[in-house]
Amino acid sequence: MKKYNFTVExxxxxxxxxxxxxxxxxxxxxxxxxxxxxxxxxxxxGKTVKSNYKLKAEEIVEFEIPDNExxxxxxxxxxxxxxxxxxxxxxxNKAQGMVVHPAxxxxxxxxxxALLHHCKDLSGINGVLRPGIVHRIDKDTSGILVVAKNDVxxxxxxxxxxxxxxxxxxxxxVEGVIKEDAGTIDKxxxxxxxxxxxxxxxxxxxxxxxxxxxxxxxxxxTLVECKxxxxxxxxxxxxxxxxLHPLVGDPVYGYKKxxxxxxxxxxxxxxxxxxxxxxxxxxxxxxxxxxxxxxxxSILKNELK
Numbered sequence: 001m002k003k004y005n006f007t008v009e010x011x012x013x014x015x016x017x018x019x020x021x022x023x024x025x026x027x028x029x030x031x032x033x034x035x036x037x038x039x040x041x042x043x044x045x046g047k048t049v050k051s052n053y054k055l056k057a058e059e060i061v062e063f064e065i066p067d068n069e070x071x072x073x074x075x076x077x078x079x080x081x082x083x084x085x086x087x088x089x090x091x092x093n094k095a096q097g098m099v100v101h102p103a104x105x106x107x108x109x110x111x112x113x114a115l116l117h118h119c120k121d122l123s124g125i126n127g128v129l130r131p132g133i134v135h136r137i138d139k140d141t142s143g144i145l146v147v148a149k150n151d152v153x154x155x156x157x158x159x160x161x162x163x164x165x166x167x168x169x170x171x172x173x174v175e176g177v178i179k180e181d182a183g184t185i186d187k188x189x190x191x192x193x194x195x196x197x198x199x200x201x202x203x204x205x206x207x208x209x210x211x212x213x214x215x216x217x218x219x220x221x222t223l224v225e226c227k228x229x230x231x232x233x234x235x236x237x238x239x240x241x242x243x244l245h246p247l248v249g250d251p252v253y254g255y256k257k258x259x260x261x262x263x264x265x266x267x268x269x270x271x272x273x274x275x276x277x278x279x280x281x282x283x284x285x286x287x288x289x290x291x292x293x294x295x296x297x298s299i300l301k302n303e304l305k
Contacts, residue, residue, distance in 0.1 A: 014056060206230075
């Protein structure tokens with residue numbers, strides 16, 4: 001028997017625990033998960049719950065899986081672009097195409113597998129599937145993220161995320177020419193009730209705010225800078241699609257016919273700033289646009305000549 005524990009993020013507040021666990025363990029059927037919950041294998045803050053229990057943000061969920069279904073996350077010698085590291089944190093420049101943490105059906109080749117090989121100590125707050133992971137960026141989004149090497153650092157960084165005090169700035173290439181020089185998208189988001197891989201704008205969703213600024217206009221596209229006030233799943237991708245300027249290359253929210261042969265949305269986590277969790281000083285890290293991103297921008301610039 002092995003236990004997996006998770007800290008409930010704001011976006012999952014009021015979600016039934018069986019649905020929550022079904023999304024975390026996608027190779028297990030919901031009925032199987034409900035059976036394990038019925039057998040007393042699911043706990044919230046140390047107490048057993050029923051399948052219809054609705055979660056609250058920051059609650060600790062524990063889930064026990066029988067030995068024959070245990071997940072083993074192995075360290076892997078995968079190259080990492082380490083931007084900064086000390087005894088408390090690791091700041092990584094993640095490549096496009098790399099999944100941040102393992103999940104059922106995808107146990108290898110992730111950032112966590114690489115980190116476990118690089119450094120032996122990562123915070124255990126989010127359990128064996130997500131050790132050290134304070135925040136995530138999508139598989140096909142590149143750029144900066146911070147990982148906690150101990151629980152003290154993890155709790156401090158998680159608090160900064162909750163208070164929206166982290167400075168998170170992204171560069172995105174979107175479809176169409178945005179007329180405005182700047183704007184704010186304040187639209188609540190939640191998971192789509194039917195298309196579960198999608199997040200959508202819904203009145204009863206979680207508060208979500210994205211500030212954007214136009215950097216450069218091209219013939220049929222716009223390069224924008226997006227500053228996150230909140231950090232919901234797929235937030236920039238959904239918000240930009242909502243104002244009819246989806247990200248170029250986005251396989252979920254973008255145009256069906258794409259001009260460029262891309263591996264995913266053109267979104268890069270360019271800048272991340274926060275208060276160091278133990279030293280108390282503000283630190284900020286920046287990452288250049290990856291080569292494939294620069295190449296597309298170069299093509300678009302040449303079209304303006």
